[in-house]
Amino acid sequence: MPNRCIKEGDNPDLTKERKTCTFDTDELTANLYGSRNNMERRREITKKISADPDFADPIPHDFLSREKCIEATAKKTKAVVQRGSEFCDVTNYYEMLHLINEAIGIGGYPLALHYGMFLPALEGQAEKELTDDIIPRAKNLEVIGAYAQTEMGHGTNLRELETTATYDKATQEFIINTPTRSAMKWWPGNLGKMSNYAVVTCQLFIDGRKIGPHNFLVQLRCEKTHEPLPGIIVGDIGPKMAFDTNDNGFLALDNIRVPRKNMLMKHAKVSPDGVYTPPMHAKLNYGTMVYVRAHMLYAHGQFLATAAIVATRYSAVRRQGRIEHGVPEVQILDYQTQQHRIFPQIARAYAIIFTYMDIKDQYDAMIKGIAEGQTDLLPDLHAITSGLKSVVTHMAGLGIEQCRMACGGHGYSDASGLPKLYGVQIGGCTYEGENMVMLQQTARYLMKAVASALQGKPLSHSVAYFGKKSSGKSRIGKEGGDIAREHEAMLEALEHAACRLSVEASQMWEKRGRGGETKERAWNGVTVEMNRAARVHTRVFMARSFHRRVTSSPPSIRPVLTDLLSLYLHYECVDMAHHLLEDGFCSGEQIRYLKSRLYEDLTTLRPNAVSLVDSFDQSDRELNSVLGRRDGNVYEALYQWARKSELNYTDVLPAVQKYVMPMMEENRSKL
Numbered sequence: 019m020p021n022r023c024i025k026e027g028d029n030p031d032l033t034k035e036r037k038t039c040t041f042d043t044d045e046l047t048a049n050l051y052g053s054r055n056n057m058e059r060r061r062e063i064t065k066k067i068s069a070d071p072d073f074a075d076p077i078p079h080d081f082l083s084r085e086k087c088i089e090a091t092a093k094k095t096k097a098v099v100q101r102g103s104e105f106c107d108v109t110n111y112y113e114m115l116h117l118i119n120e121a122i123g124i125g126g127y128p129l130a131l132h133y134g135m136f137l138p139a140l141e142g143q144a145e146k147e148l149t150d151d152i153i154p155r156a157k158n159l160e161v162i163g164a165y166a167q168t169e170m171g172h173g174t175n176l177r178e179l180e181t182t183a184t185y186d187k188a189t190q191e192f193i194i195n196t197p198t199r200s201a202m203k204w205w206p207g208n209l210g211k212m213s214n215y216a217v218v219t220c221q222l223f224i225d226g227r228k229i230g231p232h233n234f235l236v237q238l239r240c241e242k243t244h245e246p247l248p249g250i251i252v253g254d255i256g257p258k259m260a261f262d263t264n265d266n267g268f269l270a271l272d273n274i275r276v277p278r279k280n281m282l283m284k285h286a287k288v289s290p291d292g293v294y295t296p297p298m299h300a301k302l303n304y305g306t307m308v309y310v311r312a313h314m315l316y317a318h319g320q321f322l323a324t325a326a327i328v329a330t331r332y333s334a335v336r337r338q339g340r341i342e343h344g345v346p347e348v349q350i351l352d353y354q355t356q357q358h359r360i361f362p363q364i365a366r367a368y369a370i371i372f373t374y375m376d377i378k379d380q381y382d383a384m385i386k387g388i389a390e391g392q393t394d395l396l397p398d399l400h401a402i403t404s405g406l407k408s409v410v411t412h413m414a415g416l417g418i419e420q421c422r423m424a425c426g427g428h429g430y431s432d433a434s435g436l437p438k439l440y441g442v443q444i445g446g447c448t449y450e451g452e453n454m455v456m457l458q459q460t461a462r463y464l465m466k467a468v469a470s471a472l473q474g475k476p477l478s479h480s481v482a483y484f485g486k487k488s489s490g491k492s493r494i495g496k497e498g499g500d501i502a503r504e505h506e507a508m509l510e511a512l513e514h515a516a517c518r519l520s521v522e523a524s525q526m527w528e529k530r531g532r533g534g535e536t537k538e539r540a541w542n543g544v545t546v547e548m549n550r551a552a553r554v555h556t557r558v559f560m561a562r563s564f565h566r567r568v569t570s571s572p573p574s575i576r577p578v579l580t581d582l583l584s585l586y587l588h589y590e591c592v593d594m595a596h597h598l599l600e601d602g603f604c605s606g607e608q609i610r611y612l613k614s615r616l617y618e619d620l621t622t623l624r625p626n627a628v629s630l631v632d633s634f635d636q637s638d639r640e641l642n643s644v645l646g647r648r649d650g651n652v653y654e655a656l657y658q659w660a661r662k663s664e665l666n667y668t669d670v671l672p673a674v675q676k677y678v679m680p681m682m683e684e685n686r687s688k689l
């Protein structure tokens with residue numbers, strides 16, 4: 019069966035791996051990206067960008083200062099903007115995303131938040147009077163914007179943000195002010211140096227009454243000189259763990275006046291005479307965050323895929339140690355521990371991307387509903403995207419770190435691309451709402467679902483399984499080798515665990531309430547259990563999505579995807595075995611069975627491991643990893659990469675000449 023990546027001159031071990039492929043890698047790639055045409059388009063973009071001198075990096079960014087990296091990224095951004103249509107359909111979200119990844123990379127660029135949040139906020143929340151003026155100019159990039167919500171003192175708890183927007187009826191303006199040091203906006207991406215406007219989240223005050231957080235469009239810099247306007251202090255917050263090429267910024271506003279129409283008023287409104295009309299759903303103002311949380315799944319699935327590609331290809335190329343005496347050194351991918359470290363990450367990357375596809379469909383349906391005046395899909399989507407954002411970012415972070423360690427010493431080098439990848443990806447656990455906080459949003463929803471299920475009320479999409487009758491005892495290991503029934507038995511077991519954990523958390527909460535605690539204090543006493551239930555529920559949702567995609571996949575790729583799904587489900591069940599055992603739903607014998615099946619899965623997947631990661635179809639530019647390169651010619655590339663280090667420009671470093679040599683000389687003369 020064809021693996022389409024084979025080329026002459028490649029590392030022979032990688033070629034050998036590709037020859038054992040049992041499926042058509044292009045079929046799987048096309049399935050992952052929605053169609054054969056989408057796959058071809060991605061490849062065309064990659065090809066054109068790779069040959070274009072505007073996007074060449076003579077010195078890898080690993081060896082440049084932050085300022086130089088920002089300059090190089092800004093230059094490439096300009097080229098993408100001016101020449102984007104030479105490479106792709108600039109109105110196609112996925113083509114643009116791919117172009118940006120190929121041309122610029124993942125560490126941030128001047129327009130990341132402009133496209134990622136500023137425009138979506140205006141499009142989703144502003145009304146016509148404002149959008150007619152600002153959106154054409156923002157699309158034309160006369161206006162570049164950030165999404166400035168988080169403050170130095172508050173990010174998670176939006177209700178306590180301190181920046182104020184006070185309505186002045188006399189002039190029909192809002193006065194926007196930063197009253198304290200901790201009220202300074204702090205963290206927003208591209209706020210520091212690149213943006214001349216921002217959507218700023220402020221507490222709305224009318225007639226002395228605090229109404230709550232609302233968004234306002236504020237001009238920060240002169241459109242001609244780019245200097246900050248009077249009353250505005252803005253700058254970069256300094257170096258951080260990663261996202262080196264993003265100017266996360268600070269902002270203080272000194273009683274800045276903006277016209278009434280600058281409030282984003284598609285949902286909540288303030289009339290000229292100061293009458294406030296609330297939105298049709300209280301949290302529609304938070305819509306941009308739901309949008310980003312949903313779309314983060316795709317990015318984080320791809321981040322984990324990158325790490326899995328690097329670790330798998332490198333493990334096929336590297337030979338070290340022997341499994342039996344008297345035979346040559348083995349590829350490290352033959353070690354069971356290596357497979358156990360890496361293969362679940364491959365499966366999880368597929369699972370995340372497939373889950374994203376389901377969520378995207380739900381998100382589109384929700385937006386259609388809102389346009390027709392219905393918000394009934396929002397609570398379910400908010401609850402599940404809050405859980406998914408948290409589980410996926412955490413899962414991807416752990417997975418990338420496993421892949422990095424699986425590459426041994428070279429994984430610790432920036433040459434592997436993995437330290438930077440981890441730094442960028444792990445930020446997702448924090449931004450768009452810290453994970454522990456967002457899981458509680460999911461848990462709140464589960465508590466309502468428990469109550470509805472007990473009362474026999476209808477249950478919405480993500481919690482529909484709460485209404486199923488549990489069989490009391492798991493069918494795991496009792497399906498006589500029927501793979502479809504075995505998968506169903508594992509899904510049922512996970513659903514049982516999520517439901518039980520939710521019911522138990524609800525009972526614990528209630529008990530504390532009966533013991534005299536307020537509902538809120540009682541909640542804080544059970545949040546660890548609440549979040550546990552939310553995580554298991556979210557993992558059930560992912561497992562169901564993966565299962566649905568596999569069972570509806572084309573026959574040509576279904577066998578390999580079924581193997582991958584088996585590994586995924588066995589791994590998830592073993593990882594959550596304590597939840598399955600706790601109430602006796604599963605026995606110890608059943609867990610031992612799951613483990614033995616998992617080890618069989620590792621062996622089954624071994625011949626297809628490289629082909630499964632090849633099917634993610636990430637180019638060498640996207641991987642940005644000496645270890646993960648398609649041709650597997652790792653060692654020579656590693657040496658050439660190291661040669662580019664600034665420390666190697668001279669044989670004797672000035673620092674050595676200035677301090678170390680005189681010290682050696684002094685010591686020598688003492689003898």
Ligand SMILES: CCCCCCCC/C=C\CCCCCCC/C=C/C(=O)SCCNC(=O)CCNC(=O)[C@H](O)C(C)(C)COP(=O)(O)OP(=O)(O)OC[C@H]1O[C@@H](n2cnc3c(N)ncnc32)[C@H](O)[C@@H]1OP(=O)(O)O
Pocket residue numbers: 108109110111114115130131133134135165167168173174175176177207301302304305307308310313314317396397400448449450451452455456459462463
């Ligand atoms: C062509 C162009 C191509 C290029 C395209 C590129 C595009 C890429 C796309 C995406 C990637 C973009 C990359 C961007 C990188 C991101 C950078 C980071 C940005 C940020 O971090 S922005 C700041 C984010 N901040 C947060 O997330 C804050 C978190 N906090 C909150 O959300 C809230 O404070 C809260 C939800 C935790 C609590 O809110 P609140 O106190 O008001 O409410 P509660 O009392 O808890 O709940 C009451 C009630 O409301 C429900 N609820 C809450 N939120 C929502 C919601 N969003 N939607 C619906 N319902 C909501 C909650 O469940 C409660 O319901 P019940 O009363 O229980 O029924």
Ligand SMILES: Cc1cc2nc3c(=O)[nH]c(=O)nc-3n(C[C@H](O)[C@H](O)[C@H](O)COP(=O)(O)OP(=O)(O)OC[C@H]3O[C@@H](n4cnc5c(N)ncnc54)[C@H](O)[C@@H]3O)c2cc1C
Pocket residue numbers: 131165166167168171172173174175204205206207261266445448449450451452453454455
């Ligand atoms: C790379 C990056 C990019 C960002 N980009 C933007 C941007 O473009 N725009 C923007 O506005 N912001 C941005 N942010 C800010 C980001 O949204 C916030 O940092 C995030 O929402 C977390 O809020 P916080 O910093 O207030 O954390 P905190 O809430 O202070 O969290 C600290 C700890 O307190 C815990 N905690 C807080 N509240 C609770 C609770 N109720 N229950 C239990 N535990 C709790 C948390 O779990 C965490 O362990 C960015 C941040 C990063 C790292």
